[in-house]
Amino acid sequence: MRLLILTQYYPPEIGAPQNRLHELAVRxxxxxxxxxxxxxxxxxxxxxxxxAYKSGKIREEFIDGVKVYRAGIYVSKSKSVIPRLLNYxxxxxxxxxxxxxxxxxxxxxxxxxxxxxxxxAMALSRKLKAKLIFNVSDLWPESxxxxxxxxxxxxxxxxxxxxxxxxxxxxxITGQTMGIVEDISKRFPDKKVYWLPNxxxxxxxDPALYSENEFRVRNGFKKDDILFFYGGILGxxxxxxxxxxxxxxxxxxxxxQLILQGAGPEKEILQQLKKELGATNVHFHxxxxxxxxxxxxxxxxxxxxxxxxxxxxxxxxxxxxxEALAMEKALLLGVDGEARMHFIDRADAGVFxxxxxxxxxxxxxxxxxxxxxxxxxxxxxxxxxxSRHFNRDKIATDFIEELQKH
Numbered sequence: 043m044r045l046l047i048l049t050q051y052y053p054p055e056i057g058a059p060q061n062r063l064h065e066l067a068v069r070x071x072x073x074x075x076x077x078x079x080x081x082x083x084x085x086x087x088x089x090x091x092x093x094a095y096k097s098g099k100i101r102e103e104f105i106d107g108v109k110v111y112r113a114g115i116y117v118s119k120s121k122s123v124i125p126r127l128l129n130y131x132x133x134x135x136x137x138x139x140x141x142x143x144x145x146x147x148x149x150x151x152x153x154x155x156x157x158x159x160x161x162x163a164m165a166l167s168r169k170l171k172a173k174l175i176f177n178v179s180d181l182w183p184e185s186x187x188x189x190x191x192x193x194x195x196x197x198x199x200x201x202x203x204x205x206x207x208x209x210x211x212x213x214x215i216t217g218q219t220m221g222i223v224e225d226i227s228k229r230f231p232d233k234k235v236y237w238l239p240n241x242x243x244x245x246x247x248d249p250a251l252y253s254e255n256e257f258r259v260r261n262g263f264k265k266d267d268i269l270f271f272y273g274g275i276l277g278x279x280x281x282x283x284x285x286x287x288x289x290x291x292x293x294x295x296x297x298x299q300l301i302l303q304g305a306g307p308e309k310e311i312l313q314q315l316k317k318e319l320g321a322t323n324v325h326f327h328x329x330x331x332x333x334x335x336x337x338x339x340x341x342x343x344x345x346x347x348x349x350x351x352x353x354x355x356x357x358x359x360x361x362x363x364x365e366a367l368a369m370e371k372a373l374l375l376g377v378d379g380e381a382r383m384h385f386i387d388r389a390d391a392g393v394f395x396x397x398x399x400x401x402x403x404x405x406x407x408x409x410x411x412x413x414x415x416x417x418x419x420x421x422x423x424x425x426x427x428x429s430r431h432f433n434r435d436k437i438a439t440d441f442i443e444e445l446q447k448h
Contacts, residue, residue, distance in 0.1 A: 069438035221357010247368035257341035276306035367424030391424030
């Protein structure tokens, strides 16, 4: 079987979809499939093409044995709507121009969002005689509408019509969470929707392989500090203001320290909030390559995973959960629904707090900080659970079996 993965985001960029798709591609190829990737010049999250790729210096490359084709893309640091749309639609056009020159494939798998890439995916699937797999990692435009990111009715109408067209054209729809699968299945009962979850490489994220002291020493934390860690995009959906307000509420517990690692559109706002509240126990760290994450996770105590209190997110499972649990870190989870069911109710891998409730979060931080043995026990439970249910090797093997049916 020959598979082309079409995605706007891919390594060497850092991020959840980048890691998920690359890890899948590597495993599919190792299992005997011919896998190639068509993607944009890397630019995320700084919205600036990486130096090594500027002026189209690298148009084709191999990453861990996977052939990667690069197409141009318009990038801008502006956060307004027009530059963002130009960013999306420029890659729709360039991916079509680049992709139409490739050979035929059995399957073309497109990552959504961005939903607009569906235009290129549908055209390329016809051109390359490939069955279309529409991989949904977020229910866009529904999430953009409910988060208030997109309010233009005409644009939303266009997006909903495109979403429907993409699902109708797809030979197979894949959803990253059970909630996504259920939502699409209800709206399109005649379509096959397959659960293709995110997961973790439990051999790479193995706490036995890493030291926990270097990160603490390097960043001036004390041995007895209880480090609550959020790592990921500093964006609209996460409700990170709640974390800073909660940190301010627990300042009478000097051992509790909060680390926010990452970049994103909310970073400056969050830094200003920290300053206004005088939350000196909040520390901002820049994003780091994947290779550095296990050491950092090994060194912290609790992984904080929040989302805003929206019905939309009851089917969400943030990818950062898997790496944290594989590294035996207890969760402090502010995501209700599917994530809570898996990792709190079934795995007993952490403690739940009500999303966007700073008082509840502060109380749960104090609860965990007062009982290090509970933190360790829940961390062990988490690794056992993801090793059984979210191992990337098994996910890839099951997906190949599904493709063989089509």
